Amino acid sequence: MEPHPRLYVDSEAIERARREPSIPWLRDAARQVAADAQRGARLPDLQWTPHSHNGHLIRARRMQTRVVTLLVRWFQTGQERFRRAALQCVRQMRDWEYWSWIAWRSGDSAPDALFDLSYGENSATLALAYDWLHDTLSDEERALFLETARKWPFAAGMKHARPGATWWFGRTDSNWNTVCAGGLGMLALAMYEDADEARELLPLVEESVAPYFLFLDETDGAWPEGIGYWNYGMRYAFLYLLSHERATGRKHPLFRHKGVRKTLEFPLDFCPHGQSCSFGDVNHWNPLPFHYAAARRLGRTDIAAALDDRLEAQGVRSGTWPDTAEWLLLHPGRTAQAERKPARGPVARLYRGMDWGVLADRMPDSTFYAAVRGGTTNVPHSHRDLLSFHCVVGRELLVTDIKPAEYLDTTFSVRRDEIFGITPASKNTVLINGVGITAGSALDRTERVSLPGAVGFRLVATEALGAMRDGSAVEFCARLVLLLDGSQLLIIDRAVLPHAGRMETRLHTYADVKAGKRGAVLHGRKERLRVAYAADVPAMLTLSVPAPTTPTAPAGHALRWCTVASTHTDMTLATLLSPSAGRARLELETGQRGQIRLTVGEREIRLTPTLRRARS
Known part of the structure; x- marks a missing residue:
């Protein structure tokens, strides 16, 4: 193993953190680190409450933030008080009665009761502190670290971090894998020569994280848990790989995979102009520092430049982890110089294997953008949101869905699917007879389509709508989402029912709404979006106020385009979103053979009953 510091932060990074930054947002980060460290050195032991959801995990993150911030300030100033405060944090971690909220709730205080996310994050905190302090530790201080590691993460890791011992080991699609194994792996690398357990655990860590990274080849780099959990799982995944390379002095073979390179693009594609357009929890x-470090390692100067642009626009936002301190360590201190490729469009990008899609007038720097949800709900942290979409006009998110504002005891229980913000009623999707996408379902098909002057996606949801009273809910149901000349979004929904019923499509917004009989205007801070509706059966527009579970959460508005009666078996509804001024003409009629004709302004679109392009 290489000398300490040997994890993802090297001596050059530490030296860089000592210099006065020249970039304004980095100077802000440096001031924040100084203030937080000053406060952290004066405060007593970390105060927290176990009664919030996963309170022990929140404590672990706060502790990691305090320890890393204190030690970065120690690097900068050499003042012993910051080092002493960090060591006191380690003593507090050693003496905690529980490391896990799950174990605390069950009353099992055995340190090896389980190995969950709190263990993974605490392991990473111990690893960084040990690595950075290694060459200055007294015998007593070194014994403190080894005692803490052996009492908690090594004991639990030896029991649970192996095939068949815990559900997350080797899991391809869950952040738990890399948070738990990645944090444990960093500790094993840091203590490799000093603990027999470290040498035994490291090969098991490698075995666990490999499927997680290889799965990215199947999804074009997309992540089924969405962009929020992409940040969480990938943070520990990439910090472990970067640490492994530095500690061993060898390139890690997982970095060679195409999906690993591609995944750096995924959150940027689903967060245009800082507007989050992901699906699920x-x-x-x-932007987090690990993302920048991974981009530099993989030679993705385009990604680094895009992250720099975001940071210049919004600054560093203090978040869940020690982001401000890590930016001082991992950012080179100068903005990335990448060739600025001209914006191209229109864009219809489908992440195969996961079937999430992006439509935009151009990328990067879109002025009209939509994210579309295909695929399956049978993945961690998913909602019943198949067919749903988000829409960004300029830099404003004007169409989105309702999501839970907090985690409750029901969130990860057998009753999860009853929470309003997870149900189809809270999404921009299709409802048949008052219900929508079923739990654990998948679309029959998601495909990219192209028509003259239009690109988009065709999504078939027949099986995903499940059963009704005496058989299938529908004989056929599909949605066609088309970007017209990069300037309008046209959504066509068709359902064929075995028995007479009702059809509805919903659109949610937090913008101000002025609604009419067959359309509405959404007014944002600067932008506006016109919504026009059409149907081949009598239909009506109603404006409703959703009822989110958290009473203090904003409710927004729900535009409901519904059939007037529940007496139809064959229904086609259409929605047109136009950011331009002026009324948008939208007409729809269905011929005797089921051929659908739509008129959008001066354009005519003909479709088959299955929402494919009709032959002239």
Whole structure:
């Protein structure tokens, strides 16, 4: 193993953190680190409450932030008080009665009761502190670290971090894999010569994380848990790989995979202009330092430049982890110089294997953008949101869906699918007889389509709508989403029912709404979006106020385009979104053979009953 510091932060990074930054947002980060470290050195032991959801995990993140911030400030100033405060944090971690909220709730205080996310994040905190302090530790201080590691993560890791011992080991599609194994792996690398357990655990860590990275080849780099959990799982995944390379002095073979390179693009594609357009839990994303470090390692100067642009626009936002301190360590101190490729469009990008799609007038720097949800709900953190979409006009998110504002005891329980913000009623999707996409379902098909002057996606949801009273809910149901000349979004929904019923499409917004009989105008801070509706059966537009589970969460508005009666078996509804001024003409009629004709302004679009392009 290489000398310490040997993990993802090297001596050059530490030296860089000591210099006065020249970039304004980095100077802000440096001031924040100084203030936080000053406060952290004066405060007593970390105060926290176990009664919030996963309170022990929140404590682990706060502790990691405090320890890393204190030690970065120690690097900068050499003042012993910051080092002493960091060591006191390690003593507090050693003496905690529980490391896990799950174990605390069950009353099992055995340190090896389980190995969950808190263990993974605490392991990473121990690893960084040990690595950075290694050459200055007294015998007593070194014994403190080894005692803590052996009491908690090594004991639990030896029991649970192996095939068949815990559900997350080797899991391809869950952040738990890399948070748990990645944090444990960093500790094993840091203590490799000093603990027999470290040498035994490291090959098991490699075995666990490999499927996680290889899965990215199947999804074009997309992540089924969405962009918020992409940040979480990938943070520990990439910090482990970067640490492994530095500690061993050898390039890691997982970096060679195409999906690993491609995944760096994924959150940027689903967060245009800082507007999060992901699906499932935690639709929220900010640039994190690991992303920048991974981009530099993989030679993706285009990604680094895009992250620099975001940071210049929004600054560093203090978040879940020690982001401000890590930016001082991992950012080179100068903006990335990448060849600025001209914006191209229109764009219809489908992440195969996951079937999430992006439509935009151009990328990068879109002025009209939509994200579309295909694929399956049978993945971690998913909602019943198949067919749903988001729409960004300029730099404003004007169409989105309703998501839970907090985690409750029901969130990860057998009753999860009853929470309003997870149900189809809270999404921009199709409802048949008052219900929509079923739990654990998948679309029959998601495909990219092209028509003259239009690109988009065709999504078939027949099986995903499940059963009704005496058989299938529908004989056929599909949605066609088309970007017209890069300037309008046309959505056509068709359903054929075995028995007479009702059809509805929903559109949610937090913008101000002025609604009419067959359309509405959404007014944002600067932008506006016109919504026009059409149908081949009598239909009506109603404006409703959703009822999110959290009473203090904003409710927004729901535009409901519904059939007037529940007496139809064959229905086609259309929605046109236009950011331009002026009324948008939208007409729809269905011929005797089921051929659908839409008129959008002066354009005519003909479709088959299965929402494919009709032959002239």
